[in-house]
Amino acid sequence: xxxxGTCDASSKRSRWCVHASTGVDWLESQVMSAESVQAxxxxxxxxxxxxxVISLARRQLLTFRYAAGWCLLLLLTALSGxxxxxxxxxxRALSTTPGVLISTAAIxxxxxxxxxxxVSISGLQKQVQKLAEDSALSKLExxxxxxxxxxx
Numbered sequence: 001x002x003x004x005g006t007c008d009a010s011s012k013r014s015r016w017c018v019h020a021s022t023g024v025d026w027l028e029s030q031v032m033s034a035e036s037v038q039a040x041x042x043x044x045x046x047x048x049x050x051x052x053v054i055s056l057a058r059r060q061l062l063t064f065r066y067a068a069g070w071c072l073l074l075l076l077t078a079l080s081g082x083x084x085x086x087x088x089x090x091x092r093a094l095s096t097t098p099g100v101l102i103s104t105a106a107i108x109x110x111x112x113x114x115x116x117x118x119v120s121i122s123g124l125q126k127q128v129q130k131l132a133e134d135s136a137l138s139k140l141e142x143x144x145x146x147x148x149x150x151x152x
Contacts, residue, residue, distance in 0.1 A: 039081020046078035069116070073109045076102070 050071055057067035076083075080102050087098040094101065 035084075036081070039084075042080055043078040046074045050074040050078070065116070066113070069109065069113045073106060073113070076106055076109065080106075 053062065053067055053070045053074065056062040057064065062070075083102055084098040087101045091098045091101045
């Protein structure tokens with residue numbers, strides 16, 4: 001063991017040091033780095049959200065195309081910890097960080113989902129408008145027929 005508050009070469013080989021302020025032994029090279037813990041938590045949350053999306057799709061509360069879009073986004077999120085080292089060369093070429101590159105891809109997918117939702121809503125609004133007009137015409141024709149029958 002190293003002396004209190006020191007981490008010399010021999011203690012680094014054994015990976016144990018004594019914390020300077022508390023005097024408590026601690027493992028110098030932690031079991032998991034902060035980046036690994038963050039990637040694991042992110043992946044866990046993405047998988048849980050994916051299960052919710054799949055559950056909604058199975059109960060037909062979410063259509064296949066939207067479920068596929070959300071699953072793609074969640075897959076990108078779950079793999080973000082693994083993708084960061086792979087995106088470093090591209091990020092360097094673009095003078096940015098891998099996190100920004102992955103976040104940009106995720107935002108692009110969200111924007112595409114929003115555009116698709118807007119297109120769908122626009123189509124639904126047109127259908128509702130047409131149905132309302134058809135219903136009004138049918139009601140008017142029905143009233144005209146009933147007035148003609150009363151006159152005859």
